[in-house]
Amino acid sequence: METEPTITLCMIVKNEEAFLEKCLSSVQNLADEMIIMDTGSTDDSMNIARKYHAKVYDYEWDDHFANARNEGIAKAAKDWILWIDADECLDIQDLQAFKKALSHIEANILSLPITNFTSDRTDSEDYTSYIHYQPRLFRNHQGIQFINRIHETLDAEPEKMTTDILDLPILHYGYIHEITEKKNKSARNKRILELEAAKETHSPWVEYHLASEYYRDKAYNQAFEYVNQSILKFLLEGQKPPSILYKLKYDILVQTNSLDQALSGIEKVLLLYPDYVDLHFYKGLILFQEADYQAAKTCFEKCLELGENHPNYLILKGVGSFRAEHYKRICTEKLNTSDEK
Numbered sequence: 624m625e626t627e628p629t630i631t632l633c634m635i636v637k638n639e640e641a642f643l644e645k646c647l648s649s650v651q652n653l654a655d656e657m658i659i660m661d662t663g664s665t666d667d668s669m670n671i672a673r674k675y676h677a678k679v680y681d682y683e684w685d686d687h688f689a690n691a692r693n694e695g696i697a698k699a700a701k702d703w704i705l706w707i708d709a710d711e712c713l714d715i716q717d718l719q720a721f722k723k724a725l726s727h728i729e730a731n732i733l734s735l736p737i738t739n740f741t742s743d744r745t746d747s748e749d750y751t752s753y754i755h756y757q758p759r760l761f762r763n764h765q766g767i768q769f770i771n772r773i774h775e776t777l778d779a780e781p782e783k784m785t786t787d788i789l790d791l792p793i794l795h796y797g798y799i800h801e802i803t804e805k806k807n808k809s810a811r812n813k814r815i816l817e818l819e820a821a822k823e824t825h826s827p828w829v830e831y832h833l834a835s836e837y838y839r840d841k842a843y844n845q846a847f848e849y850v851n852q853s854i855l856k857f858l859l860e861g862q863k864p865p866s867i868l869y870k871l872k873y874d875i876l877v878q879t880n881s882l883d884q885a886l887s888g889i890e891k892v893l894l895l896y897p898d899y900v901d902l903h904f905y906k907g908l909i910l911f912q913e914a915d916y917q918a919a920k921t922c923f924e925k926c927l928e929l930g931e932n933h934p935n936y937l938i939l940k941g942v943g944s945f946r947a948e949h950y951k952r953i954c955t956e957k958l959n960t961s962d963e964k
């Protein structure tokens with residue numbers, strides 16, 4: 624008889640009573656064990672955690688997310704470790720099908736689809752969402768650890784870093800402006816990132832994450848400066864800059880209507896990432912602003928052809944469906960109007 628894999632949920636929590644119940648209730652039927660590192664809660668968070676039979680441990684916060692997570696996974700006893708945050712929840716459609724799929728996986732690290740919701744308020748009906756895949760489930764007892772003070776990621780001996788994709792959706796609400804403002808997350812993140820940036824040999828990802836923080840604060844000039852620094856640092860290290868950097872760069876240019884020479888730039892980037900639907904969408908927007916409706920329409924048709932199922936990219940929901948269809952329709956109307964004159 625096939626043995627069903629077991630899962631430990633590992634979390635870092637501080638003052639998350641507004642979200643923790645929703646989070647844990649979404650996980651309770653999946654996780655065989657819950658471990659929570661409490662970094663100083665003064666609200667009802669830990670009572671909520673114990674309600675779900677979580678094992679709670681105190682952790683003296685040291686401005687280092689990887690250290691805190693590693694303390695948690697060291698206490699995990701089950702086959703697999705799932706890590707999520709309190710402002711996230713699972714969207715499990717078929718628990719048994721997921722467990723069956725997990726039992727046949729050979730890889731050690733699994734990337735799960737995450738939908739990040741953004742808006743000004745939690746009660747907004749006008750959400751924007753982004754989908755990306757991130758390593759969130761990994762085998763226990765394989766020497767896999769977290770690294771990086773912030774925006775932590777997994778690391779192990781190269782032969783242990785085998786990866787695959789599994790469909791266990793995670794919904795993330797932590798980028799909603801009302802939440803980030805209340806928690807003062809942006810200030811905390813910038814402070815920690817600046818500690819990393821002060822290191823002479825820091826990763827180019829630090830500048831990218833700083834750019835993202837300023838972008839979410841709508842401080843577009845600072846965001847643009849940091850994302851360009853990140854791109855340059857990757858190039859100087861002999862690496863192809865990751866696609867997400869270019870997405871942020873051209874998103875900023877479109878947001879600020881700073882389109883001089885943007886078209887020639889994005890065309891060069893598309894040679895590096897020809898199947899990145901978001902970049903085709905931004906190219907279409909640039910052409911639309913230049914009133915080149917035929918070329919813009921071609922871009923939006925390319926977006927519809929590519930669709931949105933691209934696990935290697937951060938995708939804005941709609942760029943391969945309703946958003947592209949909307950602009951394609953407007954372009955068609957503009958072209959028809961021009962023909963009638």
